[in-house]
Amino acid sequence: MKRDPLNISQSGSEFPLILGRDVSGVIMECGLDVKYFREGDEVWAAIPPWRQGSLAEFVVLSANEVSWKPKSLSHTEAAALPYVAATAWSALVNTGGLNKDNCTNKRILILGGSGGVGTFAIQLLKAWGAHVTVTCSQNAEGFVRGLRVDHVVDYTDGPVEEPLGALEKFHLILDNIGGDTERWALGLLKPWSGAKYVTLVTPFLQNTDLLGVADGMMQTAVTVATKALKHLAKGVHYRWGFFAPSGTALDEVKDLVDAGQIRAVVEETFSFSQVPQAFSKVEKGHARGKTVVEISKGESDSQG
Ligand SMILES: NC(=O)c1ccc[n+]([C@@H]2O[C@H](COP(=O)([O-])OP(=O)(O)OC[C@H]3O[C@@H](n4cnc5c(N)ncnc54)[C@H](OP(=O)(O)O)[C@@H]3O)[C@@H](O)[C@H]2O)c1
Incomplete structure (x- = not known):
């Protein structure tokens, strides 16, 4: 579901709202015009604020918002970086x-x-x-x-x-x-x-x-x-300064990560059923890096 923050007449249409801006996972399906990515690619992205978030099994993104995930990171580590x-x-x-x-x-x-x-x-x-x-x-x-x-x-x-x-x-x-x-x-x-x-x-x-x-x-x-x-x-x-989603910026970050110059700083990891506890922790402040939620385990991992 797409949300449009600039549509003034859309009042009351923001719910249900899915939170989470970071995603690391596997592509399930590509649009016909998508040239650079294929089903099965491991990717990461920061989701724009007008789209539903990443605390979900599936996320819809434009190709220019997506980048190949660093090979040296697990999905859990990779999800700590895009946003x-x-x-x-x-x-x-x-x-x-x-x-x-x-x-x-x-x-x-x-x-x-x-x-x-x-x-x-x-x-x-x-x-x-x-x-x-x-x-x-x-x-x-x-x-x-x-x-x-x-x-x-x-x-x-x-x-x-x-x-x-x-x-x-x-x-x-x-x-x-x-x-x-x-x-x-x-x-x-x-x-x-x-x-x-x-x-x-x-x-x-x-x-x-x-x-x-x-x-x-x-x-x-x-x-x-x-x-x-x-x-x-x-x-x-x-x-x-403002958050600006960008697949090309993430491409450059990926190279720095795979070259060992940037690492993911994961402070704590929560399961999907522990999302309320994850938010309580983040709301307390005093972060030392990032908090990650693991949405699913296994081959088609996706993290938010
Ligand atoms: N404009 C945008 O688009 C945009 C996007 C993302 C984030 N932001 C903003 O950018 C800021 C940083 O975001 P974040 O995600 O990195 O926050 P964060 O992960 O919550 O980290 C905040 C850090 O600041 C430390 N801190 C608190 N008071 C401090 C002080 N007076 N001097 C030095 N350090 C202090 C905290 O540790 P201790 O409390 O233990 O010292 C904590 O480590 C937030 O205000 C956020 O709202 C803006």
């Missing part, structure tokens, strides 16, 4: 302008390094040769250092803006935390050098929930444009 990979890729590459050829020795700060997006972003940036600093709680320091982070600042030890302000300035900041970080984080960027602050914590969904799709989008556009102009006058770029 955070597509989100971090969209923020760092599409919005932040980073790529494998321009990261060497760039100084990147990730606010919130220990969760799903943070653990993926660290590994991608280290694979591309960047110098990566992260904030996380003290008990996650060993965990993020295991992902080859260069510098760690403990946010439970007092305001991070002081220790971060004493460091050399950054080329890019990825903000997974939001709140008041915008107040001080842009001052940590190298001004007049093309440096960017990209936040994944935006009021977009809150605006559309409160004001409806049209007014909410208008309000969102006005807010982001006002902030971008204000910071541009100080020589730094202010941007919002």
Whole structure:
């Protein structure tokens, strides 16, 4: 069943709603126009928000949203990556302008390094040769250092803006935390050098929930444009990042995974009957990587 988030007249049609954005499984059937995939291929994908989710035995996707699963990962491991990979890729590459050829020795700060997006972003940036600093709680320091982070600042030890302000300035900041970080984080960027602050914590969904799709989008556009102009006058770029499903981005991630440069960080695995417990765990926060639900066992594994 397809959901259309932009269809204002579709009120009341969102249920039943299937949650879960990550999928790793086997293709059961292909449309006539699909050229690159065949029945039986092992694939992974991040499902767009307007489609039903992955906590189901079957998922319908367009070919451009799908990618071949890394051979080196089980389906359970592979299901830990697509959504955070597509989100971090969209923020760092599409919005932040980073790529494998321009990261060497760039100084990147990730606010919130220990969760799903943070653990993926660290590994991608280290694979591309960047110098990566992260904030996380003290008990996650060993965990993020295991992902080859260069510098760690403990946010439970007092305001991070002081220790971060004493460091050399950054080329890019990825903000997974939001709140008041915008107040001080842009001052940590190298001004007049093309440096960017990209936040994944935006009021977009809150605006559309409160004001409806049209007014909410208008309000969102006005807010982001006002902030971008204000910071541009100080020589730094202010941007919002969003999850963007992409089979081609996952193709590149697959190569990095199979080359041993990125690994899946699975914190805990639940069976399908334990979905409520999986959500309770995720809602408590304090993630150290990803939580995976195993939908089925055996040859045609599918995970969400
Ligand atoms: N815009 C989009 O399209 C989009 C898409 C995906 C995600 N997001 C947003 O991106 C953010 C990150 O998502 P995620 O899936 O990676 O979250 P997550 O897996 O829940 O991880 C959040 C991490 O941040 C840590 N943390 C909490 N407060 C912190 C602080 N003040 N400083 C440093 N670390 C802190 C938590 O650990 P401790 O609490 O133990 O410190 C946890 O490890 C979320 O706000 C999410 O809503 C946006």
